[in-house]
Amino acid sequence: xxxxxxxxxxxxxxxxxxxxxxxxxxxxxxxxxxxxxxxxxxxxxxxxxxxxxxxxxxxxxxxxxxxxxxxxxxxxxxxxxxxxxxxxxxxxxxxxxxxxxxxxxxxxxxxxxxxxxxxxxxxxxxxxxxxxxxxxxxxxxxxxxxxxxxxxxxxxxxxxxxxxxxxxxxxxxxxxxxxxxxxxxxxxxxxxxxxxxxxxxxxxxxxxxxxxxxxxxxxxxxxxxxxxxxxxxxxxxxxxxxxxxxxxxxxxxxxxxxxxxxxxxxxxxxxxxxxxxxxxxxxxxxxxxxxxxxxxxxxxxxxxxxxxxxxxxxxxxxxxxxxxxxxxxxxxxxxxxxxxxxxxxxxxxxxxxxxxxxxxxxxxxxxxxxxxxxxxxxxxxxxxxxxxxxxxxxxxxxxxxxxxxxxxxxxxxxxxxxxxxxxxxxxxxxxxxxxxxxxxxxxxxxxxxxxxxxxxxxxxxxxxxxxxxxxxxxxxxxxxxxxxxxxxxxxxxxxxxxxxxxxxxxxxxxxxxxxxxxxxxxxxxxxxxxxxxxxxxx
Numbered sequence: 001x002x003x004x005x006x007x008x009x010x011x012x013x014x015x016x017x018x019x020x021x022x023x024x025x026x027x028x029x030x031x032x033x034x035x036x037x038x039x040x041x042x043x044x045x046x047x048x049x050x051x052x053x054x055x056x057x058x059x060x061x062x063x064x065x066x067x068x069x070x071x072x073x074x075x076x077x078x079x080x081x082x083x084x085x086x087x088x089x090x091x092x093x094x095x096x097x098x099x100x101x102x103x104x105x106x107x108x109x110x111x112x113x114x115x116x117x118x119x120x121x122x123x124x125x126x127x128x129x130x131x132x133x134x135x136x137x138x139x140x141x142x143x144x145x146x147x148x149x150x151x152x153x154x155x156x157x158x159x160x161x162x163x164x165x166x167x168x169x170x171x172x173x174x175x176x177x178x179x180x181x182x183x184x185x186x187x188x189x190x191x192x193x194x195x196x197x198x199x200x201x202x203x204x205x206x207x208x209x210x211x212x213x214x215x216x217x218x219x220x221x222x223x224x225x226x227x228x229x230x231x232x233x234x235x236x237x238x239x240x241x242x243x244x245x246x247x248x249x250x251x252x253x254x255x256x257x258x259x260x261x262x263x264x265x266x267x268x269x270x271x272x273x274x275x276x277x278x279x280x281x282x283x284x285x286x287x288x289x290x291x292x293x294x295x296x297x298x299x300x301x302x303x304x305x306x307x308x309x310x311x312x313x314x315x316x317x318x319x320x321x322x323x324x325x326x327x328x329x330x331x332x333x334x335x336x337x338x339x340x341x342x343x344x345x346x347x348x349x350x351x352x353x354x355x356x357x358x359x360x361x362x363x364x365x366x367x368x369x370x371x372x373x374x375x376x377x378x379x380x381x382x383x384x385x386x387x388x389x390x391x392x393x394x395x396x397x398x399x400x401x402x403x404x405x406x407x408x409x410x411x412x413x414x415x416x417x418x419x420x421x422x423x424x425x426x427x428x429x430x431x432x433x434x435x436x437x438x439x440x441x442x443x444x445x446x447x448x449x450x451x452x453x454x455x456x457x458x459x460x461x462x463x464x465x466x467x468x469x470x471x472x473x474x475x476x477x478x479x480x481x482x483x484x485x486x487x488x489x490x491x492x493x494x495x496x497x498x499x500x501x502x503x504x505x506x507x508x509x510x511x512x513x514x515x516x517x518x519x520x521x522x523x524x525x526x527x528x529x530x531x532x533x534x535x536x537x538x
Contacts, residue, residue: 120145120146121144121146122145124145125145126141127139127140129141135158135159136159137156137157137159138157139153140153140154153172155169156169161210162211162215165209166206167207173200173205174209174248175199175200175246175271176195176200177337178194178387179199179200181401187423188487189475190531191302192339192385192389193385193387194339194387197230197297198229198342200227200244201230201231202232203222203244204224205225206222206223207246208220216251216253217251218248218250218252219248219249220247221245222246226242226273226275227244228295242275242276244272244320245272246271247269247270250265250326252265263330265327266326266327267327268325270321270324271320271321272320273319274319275319275320275346276295276318277295277315294316297310299429301491302471303531307465307466307495308460308469309460309464309465311446311447313350316345317350317378318345318347318378319346321343322344323342324340324341324342326340333396333399334393335400336390341385343384344380344381345381346380347379347380349459350372350373350453351451379434379459384429385427385430386428387426391424392421393420394420394422395417405482406419407419409480410481418479418480419478419479421476423477425471426472426473427470428468429469430468431466434459436459436497437458438455438456440455443521444457445463446459446460446464462497463497463499463521464498465497466495466497466523467497469495470495474490475488475489476488483538485535486534487533490528490531492526492528493526493529495523495525496523497523497524498521498524499525
């Protein structure tokens, strides 16, 4: 697929997956570096001229790669005319070829490069589950995709009564509608901004839940450690003592009735905690991706590329409230799901913390000083996201929240072609405009690495992070049988802000930048992606 400016952007996803989104490289040189405080599987692509301090990420126009999404991008930093990681060349392009560049020094198109094609295993999750003593269910699920093993789910359910059940361990909190849908049943290759960016993914704790009123009303109450927006808790202990409370109620009032409303369900969920970041750690060496330290998230597009990241000086410093109304509707072959989520998070600017060996400021006065919150910088930031997704089964099967059973399995010999489904989704995420403003209400740059924040700086840089992401997704699902399906998605995302060139800021407000001489802001180029997945679930 080629864009209007000859941008080659092909992205395939599978459970093996091949994906290629677009990344930024604004400058004559490029380097691949691994942040000292992140796992080695989460490198950053840094553009611009080589600096004396390569770890000062704020000096660059950067775009992070999500862990495991680009094959071969784990490893050491290497500078030079051609880039190699673990012996793999990343930057050679055919002569005069401007449409397929990736990390080639001095050859970019408007500050952006197209990423390369890659296959990856998106999910490799064996399950161990069962029931003991008639009413105690257990589930243990590991993840082997991404080159390492981790625990996805590990919990026990006690089914004491349909109206009273207890779940303990690591699990999906009862919050997001699409998140509660099994990975094999979702209609698109990736979940929406609501699920991936705001509502919790996995957490550790305890929940009480059940069904009442002839199973037409479901409730859930949870008491968990708490995770950042879109967060997936590890199985280790958390740094803070404040727990997160979750609550959800969902109604299906016309369930089991034979009318057009029998497939209607709607509800609302919420979470609340005092999300205070860990103190006396070196926040200037900590990326927002390390949510266990500064308590703040980064946000990704539907194709899993980061478009927003807080300043290294920003940290969670107070209450965090999420609210998520949600609904679905199924009628014959037609399905509809919609969600909205809003998070209100107290944030402050800070400096100092304990030194981090090998970090950008290890041994400096700022690193060894106690964490210092800049007085007057605490503010409540409100970010929100929503989605509307519709599907239609061309082969006439009934659509449902729990997947599709084809009328006839795909079989050449017997003439069966499985089930075919069309899918369309619009999803949007907006960042609070105050995130990019200083205490005077003006657009401003963020704090530089290892620097003391001031009242004249913002919580995120508008030349690095976009204020809004808007994504259309169109897809085709082919259900070969109840266990296997092939999915094809095309996605196009547009942004507000997030690029470092453009019109300069003027006092009259006639442009979208914030600095009249150097850091200029415009809308980031559209991201286009083609994804394909083959999935087997049993």
